Amino acid sequence: MRAQSDPWFAGYLLRVGNGTEEDDGDGYIRLPNEICVPYTGKDTDLHRLIEDVFLMLDDNMTDPDYITSRAILSTRNDCVDRINMRMIHRFRGDEMVYHSFDRAEDDPHNYYPPEFLNSLTPNGLPPHVLRLKINCPIILLRNIDQANGLCNGTRLIVWGFQKNAIDAEIVLGAACSKEGLPTPNPVVPLR
Numbered sequence: 766m767r768a769q770s771d772p773w774f775a776g777y778l779l780r781v782g783n784g785t786e787e788d789d790g791d792g793y794i795r796l797p798n799e800i801c802v803p804y805t806g807k808d809t810d811l812h813r814l815i816e817d818v819f820l821m822l823d824d825n826m827t828d829p830d831y832i833t834s835r836a837i838l839s840t841r842n843d844c845v846d847r848i849n850m851r852m853i854h855r856f857r858g859d860e861m862v863y864h865s866f867d868r869a870e871d872d873p874h875n876y877y878p879p880e881f882l883n884s885l886t887p888n889g890l891p892p893h894v895l896r897l898k899i900n901c902p903i904i905l906l907r908n909i910d911q912a913n914g915l916c917n918g919t920r921l922i923v924w925g926f927q928k929n930a931i932d933a934e935i936v937l938g939a940a941c942s943k944e945g946l947p948t949p950n951p952v953v954p955l956r
Contacts, residue, residue, distance in 0.1 A: 774800070815851055826856055829922050829936045832902050842886040849896075856898040861926040863895040897923050903933060 777797070780786040786794045802814045815822075818835050825831035839845045853860065869877035883893035889906050897903070901923050909915040914935055925932030 811847065811851060815848070815855070819852075819855075822855055827900050829934070832900070832922065833920050833936050842888065846886065846892055853896050853898055853901060856901050858899045861897050863897070863931075865891070865893045865895075867893070897926070897931065899923055899925070902936075903931070 777786070777800075781794060788794050802810075802817050804810055814837060818837050837848055839848060865883065867882040868879055869882065886892060891906065903921050903923060905915060905917055905919045905921070908917050919935060920937035921933035922936050923931055923933050
């Protein structure tokens with residue numbers, strides 16, 4: 766992570782996190798220009814952000830260290846979905862598409878049709894249509910097998926697909942350096 770190799774940035778993050786960074790009196794802090802990508806309101810802003818964060822992605826997309834040492838954070842799920850779609854298109858190879866199968870139980874009057882349920886993007890759940898490619902990073906959104914490191918927040922790199930599962934390798938999280946994992950490349954079930 767950048768915080769490990771950049772002492773100024775690490776100090777800045779600590780000051781922000783501890784509430785000691787200088788503010789404007791109303792609790793707002795000014796982000797230094799060096800860590801900002803200017804927003805112009807144009808469609809090219811997202812492209813520029815991706816280019817700035819994932820510089821030389823085409824040359825490094827098979828390098829797990831490169832992929833997992835970068836992140837674009839967003840406060841809204843719809844923004845995350847747009848960023849993810851752009852990023853998936855940047856990866857080479859065939860795309861695998863998974864669909865959720867949501868339905869409301871005990872809904873005889875169809876008050877909650879599948880189309881409505883599929884349009885929701887609640888926190889902690891993937892989108893209705895999940896598009897992935899080989900070598901793209903994924904983050905687990907829930908605990909699957911904590912004993913083997915498959916817990917919420919674990920970062921993995923996709924290396925294969927099955928009909929109802931994703932084959933992935935743990936690259937960041939509780940088990941990434943764990944010796945003797947029963948399955949070095951866990952299968953993440955889709956439920």
